[in-house]
Amino acid sequence: MTAAMFFGEVRRHWLLFGAVVATCVGIGVGVSVLTPARYVSTTQLLVSSHASVTATSYDESAAVWDRVNSYVALLTSDVVGQRVVDALGLPMSAKEFAADVNPTIVPPRTSVIDVAVSAGSPEEAQRRADAVAGEFVTYTKALEGPAGVDSQRIETTVVSAASEPHRSLPGTWAFALLGLVTGLVLGCVAVWIRSRLDPxxxxxxxxxxxxxxxxxxxxxxxxxxxxxxxxxxxxxxxxxxxxxxxxxxxxxxxxxxxxxxxxxxxxxxxxxxxxxxxxxxxxxxxxxxxxxxxxxxxxxxxxxxxxxxxxxxxxxxxxxxxxxxxxxxxxxxxxxxxxxxxxxxxxxxxxxxxxxxxxxxxxxxxxxxxxxxxxxxxxxxxxxxxxxxxxxxxxxxxxxxxxxxxxxxxxxxxxxxxxxxxxxxxxxxxxxxxxxxxxxxxx
Incomplete structure (x- = not known):
């Protein structure tokens, strides 16, 4: 089927094509309206090492990297989640709170961890992000303990406070545009199927x-x-x-x-x-x-x-x-x-x-x-x-x-x-x- 023939079929079945496009746009707008708004605020943590003069640079980097990988998993643990829930008095469990925390290592292979925290309002997202950073720093200090004479001491510090919150999902217009693009594609597919099956x-x-x-x-x-x-x-x-x-x-x-x-x-x-x-x-x-x-x-x-x-x-x-x-x-x-x-x-x-x-x-x-x-x-x-x-x-x-x-x-x-x-x-x-x-x- 040539392009001219296909566009002729689209003109002939314009009701079907229009119905598919309108349906997809409506679904996109409906998803945007019915989905609760979520906002995300991000804070950054730096994992560093303070070693004795006998420790080599390689040993220091290896220790930091081990901690970074462990801390990423630890940020979504029940222990840290429970500390934040208790500190802020949140009406949720530690597991529920941990689902809203998303830590990632800043590439490539750095000792900086981005911690994104989501909530139902901008203010709450920013407050929870600051609380996660503070509670995690306090928890890791107690976890690491005092260093010996030749031991390394790993510290976690807050590099940047919680950022200005933003919506985690696009707005209504973005969903409508996505629905329009999807509708155009599905509309063409529907017209093609209809034309092939037309006796x-x-x-x-x-x-x-x-x-x-x-x-x-x-x-x-x-x-x-x-x-x-x-x-x-x-x-x-x-x-x-x-x-x-x-x-x-x-x-x-x-x-x-x-x-x-x-x-x-x-x-x-x-x-x-x-x-x-x-x-x-x-x-x-x-x-x-x-x-x-x-x-x-x-x-x-x-x-x-x-x-x-x-x-x-x-x-x-x-x-x-x-x-x-x-x-x-x-x-x-x-x-x-x-x-x-x-x-x-x-x-x-x-x-x-x-x-x-x-x-x-x-x-x-x-x-x-x-x-x-x-x-x-x-x-x-x-x-x-x-x-x-x-x-x-x-x-x-x-x-x-x-x-x-x-x-x-x-x-x-x-x-x-x-x-x-x-x-x-x-x-x-x-x-x-x-x-x-x-x-x-x-x-």
Whole structure:
């Protein structure tokens, strides 16, 4: 998935994305509000040695370092904690108080110990830090005892009094910002999962990704307006670059318009509109139906021509200039059964000699084998995908069927909802007496 496709998914699922972000920000603010405020004050202790003249510098450093490591553990002991609790009259146990004391050695390998003490208020944190330092110095003096003649004497002194207290946790804005960053990440993950699990094709890019075919055009549902015709103009330009079928008429092209499963109406609209656009520019176009798309159309058509080739002139309806001629499906119920055989091949050959474009409106691939049979004679097969309706499973299955018979797959035509006004009738662009001669090929 490219970055453009992903941001398109974010825009499409903006409610999900926004809900995840808002939830994370709310959780961050809620944690900040519900978590009791804690303040930390820090004091520093220095451990030093006073040795006799016979003691070496190495012995002195080793003794101090041993004491520093021991004192770090001792600062959180019950003994020291109980001394502070008793001195300040705190309503807690020694273990509870020790949990609020955090001693650390100032790096690298020094004899200075930072003692951080936390409490519920700034004043209390500072008072407890000073008390810890004082009680620990008094305790270590008694613990070390008097020194002998050649003995070393270890002393602990307060280097700095309790510092100005600060909050142990960030404020509300910091939690909100953290929630926002987390929400953006989780929102992207949620959108990605949602898009991967979505069974429906919702964008042309997703249709291309599922089918492995290029998107040769993006058009709208139903009759088109002047603005919507741009998609069909672009589609016409793309089709003009498609090479003809080997052995077929050099100037004629046959296009099979089909769909995956349940998009027959939209595919029929695409075939009709494409035929109109091709004819509007002067091309001699025949629109061929393989299914009854018009309930009132009960005249002869394709099935009648296949059973009696001499009826072709009676079955083709010659329309006005700028519109495609029409060959309806005919009276037979199952036209696709008549498409197999020499009759259809002969008919296509005759029609190629009379028309510049044959636009065949075929039934869905997964419904009947019409598109598979017709692809044998076609220069290109266009698969119509209705965004928001066509499922990924149906699209993939339909394309696989067409690929299995080496159909000349040209690409995907993405059909999207129209956001413009009422449809308008396009004026004809081609005039002249050529339209009165149905067997004359216009190039």
């Amino acid at each position: 429906v094709v919702r964008t042309p890019d997703r249709a291309a990704g599922v089918s492995g075919l290029p998107v040769v055009g993006t058009v709208v549902h139903g009759p088109v307006t002047g603005e919507d015709n741009e998609g069909y103009f672009r589609l016409r330009a793309r089709l003009r670059t498609v090479p003809g079928r080997p052995g077929a008429h050099a100037e004629s092209r046959m296009w099979v318009i089909t769909s995956a499963a349940g998009e027959a109406v939209e595919a029929s609209d695409v075939a009709t509109n494409l035929g109109r656009v091709l004819a509007r520019y002067g091309d001699h176009v025949l629109l061929v139906r393989t299914a009854d798309s018009d309930p009132g159309d009960d005249g002869p058509g394709l099935s009648d021509v296949l059973t009696g080739p001499d009826r072709i002139d009676q079955s083709i309806r010659v329309e006005a200039a700028g519109s495609p001629d029409l060959l309806p499906a005919g009276s037979a119920a199952d036209v696709h059964e008549l498409l197999v055989g020499g009759g259809m091949r002969e008919l296509v050959t005759r029609l190629r000699g009379r028309y510049r474009h044959l636009v065949v409106d075929s039934e869905p691939v997964l419904s009947t084998p019409s598109a598979e049979v017709l692809s044998e004679y076609a220069d290109g097969v266009l698969v119509v995908v209705v965004t928001g309706t066509t499922t990924r499973r149906d699209l993939a299955a339909a394309v696989d069927r067409l690929r299995a018979i080496d159909a000349p797959l040209t690409g995907i035509v993405a059909c999207e909802p129209s956001v413009t006004g009422p449809a308008e009738v396009l004026p004809p662009a081609a005039t002249g007496s050529d339209r009165d001669v149905p067997n004359k090929l216009q190039v």
